Amino acid sequence: MADDNAQGFMVGDVEVSRVIEWQGAHVPTTALVPDCDPEVWDAHEAQLVPDHREPGGGRAVVTLQTWVVRTGGRTILIDTGVGNGRERPGNPFFHHREGDFLASLERIGVRPQDVDVVVNTHVHGDHVGWNTVDADGEWVPAFPHARYLIPALDDHHFGPAGGYGGGKRLVDRLIYEDSIAPVHRSGQAVLWEGGYRLDGILTLEAAPGHTPGSSVLRVESRGERAVFVGDLLHSPVQILRPECNSGFCLDPAQAAATRRRILERAADERELVVPAHFGGAGAVEVRKARHGFSLHRWAA
Template sequence: MNTTQSPQRMMLGDVEVIRIVEWRGAFAPARGLVPESGTDLWRANEEWLAPDHWDPDTDSAVMALQTWVLRSAGRTVLIDTGVGNGRERPGSPAFHHWQGDFLGGLARAGIRPEDVDIVVNTHIHADHVGWNTTDAEGEWVPTFPHARYLVPAADDVHFGPDNIQGSGRHPDDRLVYEDSIAPVHRSGQAVLWDGTHRIDEHLTLESAPGHTPGSAVLRLASGVDRAVFVGDLLHSPVQILSPSCNSCFCLDPAAAVTSRRRILERAATERELVVPAHFNGTGIVEVRREAGALTVGRWPTGGGPAVPA
């Protein structure tokens, strides 16, 4: 496992964007992660996929585990909170009893837990909600004591205890909800939303279901700059070239394709930078439309080169 110690900062309009990378490296076999992508798609784009997004020697998808922090309208907003330390995840060996330095990364960026005003969970999966809570003498409590936690209502229903049928849930999902979501409800800090939710004049949440029932994206518009933080709408850049290819984790494949096409087409039209949860490299990509197809443009870092925090 490779980690990065220096957060990166960039400006998009009046919004400061800070990237906290907790881990990066080879994650899974390429076609295991994106089953329908086909060998030819990766090989044809090897020149730019390797080494940041694909290791041709091992045929592994290379990814990052990261959180995007936005300083917007006087508030500090976290987009997703990683795996969390010391969790019971027997069905997910990579995350079982994970030990990372997420809080250290925030501290190096000058952010204390009590400074966080809003936590956005783009969806309820183990690697997006883990640091919602911390272990306080055997009890899971919210990590960010003053924050509102914005949780998609559809995911809260699907992964919560009232889903008696449990359709589409995995054994670990109950554990994830119990240690990372339920404590935020008990503290009164959870805010459930559906459809769209405006955070401030620059930031708006929007439902993009498919990966999970409540999967969401966050749109940023400030000055002339536009970006969309897409969570797990994308796991690999090959999905930009072929939006019909889902990851192995998408619960509703048809809906996921519909959401992915809609968000990517809009990004190309409106010149929104696309910021997925797990892209390695610069982490941000420009999507273009050429000859009627979507393609990868620049790999910008926002308002100029990212600099160490």
């Protein structure tokens, strides 16, 4: 199982690397992707073990990571992981976690003050945690010069206007208050809806279903393409069977339709698919297949 933070690849002139916050065997495959028949996991064991399913076991391997995009002299972070010192009752993997994420960023040449843009593909706790840091008991933005691009529909749903996700989970309020609200108070939050063009290379696009505001980031440079899909995919089995949702999708029917749409375009346009939680190479080219799509080639 790969764990080298220095792993990366190029998309035309765009440099992509990643910082891994944590990875390992996590939840049972039946909990991560409950819609997927266990026989699918078994039939594709050679493609899934050890980077996506533990050897000889029933747990999925999950990676918590941030993708770092450097282009045109700018540094963009795609999702910011879990964060340190968070109150996340009911989730021992996230609760009061302490790690060296910012030091890992610095090891690939990125200091907090160097970050120009933070993209939160959606507002879940493992995608917004390092938006902020604790400064003498107060949560403040971790990246003082960055614009934080946050989907407006998620900001509404998980914020006070939407009753913190309708009040269904205490953790939604906690996530918003420690990782999103401080960015609003600092004036660094940029809410967007439908689509948002960062420049001629990077474009955000709505991809709802997992959450109301879930999004993908498209990259195009010198004829090469990639699409950062956040939690559209938690495991490669969802490429093989795109109708299979994770156990965390708020609108399963919409999530499945969005997943198929994004994967069809990726196959047609030869986009490299870059999910938030894949281990191994972390990114893969897909092709159309009988039941869904195939794993054509992993990133170098």
